Amino acid sequence: MINQPLVFGHPVHQYTTVREFPIMNTFLQLGVEVFESQQAFEGGERALWQTSTSVMSVFKRGAPFMVIRNSGSRDAGHMTNNNEVTVHFRVILSHVLAYVLQFAAPTPPVVVMNNNSSRPTADFEYRNTKLRVVGVTGTTSTFGNGLLKVFVMKPDTAMLSDGVVLRLKNKPEVHNRMLLVVESQDRGLIQAEMRAQEFLVHHPIATFREEETKVLGRILRSGTMRVFGREVLGEAEFVLVCVLLVLREQEGRKNRGYGRPREMEGPGQHK
Template sequence: MIQHMERPRRGSEESLATLVHSETNTSRSIAPPNEEDANDDLLSLLSQNTLINHQDLIMRHPVMAYTTVSNFPVVSSLMQNGVSVFRDVQAIIDYQMNKQNVHPLLLTSSSYLSLFKKTSPFMTFHQFDQTTGEKTEFCKVYFKILSNYVTSYVFMFSLASGIPPIVMANNGIHGSCDFSYADTNFRVTGISNSASIFGNSTKIQAFPLTKASKSLVDDLELIFPNENNIKNVKIILDNELARMVDHPASHHQALQAIQGALYVIGQRDFGRFVDKGNVKVGNNLHQHGVLSILRRESLDIVENDTLVTCCVLLVLREQEYRKHKGNKKVVYR
């Protein structure tokens, strides 16, 4: 099989207008989680930016449909092998009080075997039924080396999710990754390149690329000799940027193409992970950071588009954290 990879506002949400307006600050920090009021009308704000084409689509939806930013806390307990993602801080408090129908959105786990066995996942994501609390597997992520300068993560989602596999290509000469989802190419920045043994980023950001911008995953082919089985899966990268990255003589050209890329919504990211250190929340949980994702305001549930973005950012958070520790052990703060 060949696949061409081509509510009412809550306390943890804020309007895109507020965040875009705040980008003029040199700190570029995320606004406080409880901020709710928009200072500017989104339509008028974006209309002032001539670099933004309002006809562009992000994940098959118009740019102007994304009017809300949701902040999802990332926490863990002392004995937990992984992290949990909650809808907001209030959900964490309710969860610790054992209130009914309050569960994490996502739960991650990692395995030492991924270092030695290619069929062992680098990371596994589970999700919870928010009514029954039933835990089910959502996604397994596998690490694969594609060339001397490109590595990759393969996201294999559950059949129930209906999400096709995603390949994220990790650029060895530039601190970025490329992936494609729902007809949109994304570039993730704020990470160390794959050749680096140390990671120190405190902010990882995902930007939707314009159609004219070159990507490592252009025309990517994912071939499964055995139906949806990761064993012996083949990933074929044969595009202009990948060829430039793979040849040292053309690295300068590759960097020029990467730096010259245009983003659909300018310098405003679509999703980001911001490291918050190790802040105690409630009795036995510690918050490590916040996932801040652009969303369509009419959605009262956390949809697959948002969950996929969370998974991508958390995989790269894990990558950087392992490098920051100077070894390959799975260790959480």
């Protein structure tokens, strides 16, 4: 196909496989387990990944917002060589927040830029592909949202993640037009800018849907991530899963009554 749009370096028409990853947790447990499928869970297979979070990240400067670990499942290797992904929180400006996801090499770090204006979204870029998460709530919202959608954006779309550079101490340095638009807090300007931006594909490449279904005893299926991918599981699907897990936790903390996390502390910084 001539001029076929690329997603993560591959033609978009190759993304025909849909995978659903159930999220399981026990009652009052903060972390979750992600399984390859409902059948894998029911068959007694180990989870692909486990997350750990701490309420201390609300109070303790420098505490990770989240850690995502390979649980040791043989299937986890199909998607990534990462054994541990560390996520930290950053305040960029009053209405712009960021999550820095640090993967093991060669997977590049991913910076998720949160627009907390009158029309909240989250932008990030991975493998020269621009992505936007719709459904996140702003910092003034009391309750979180249980439905998140990740869309691939057209390459010329103005994004909060444009030109983001990670400096020492994992501090994102940001200079782009959308940053100025969001910080202006001009509702009309923000709405006009968002309406002018277009999806490359009008169907989400990944979604998270919250659910509270009792599965077995104290184990709950608390949500499902649905991801479009290529025939073989790869790094891109893993990155999408990680971003959804981070934003799911952000939304869930609001419903649990926790405050937002503290900004991470880099080497050489002091309280």
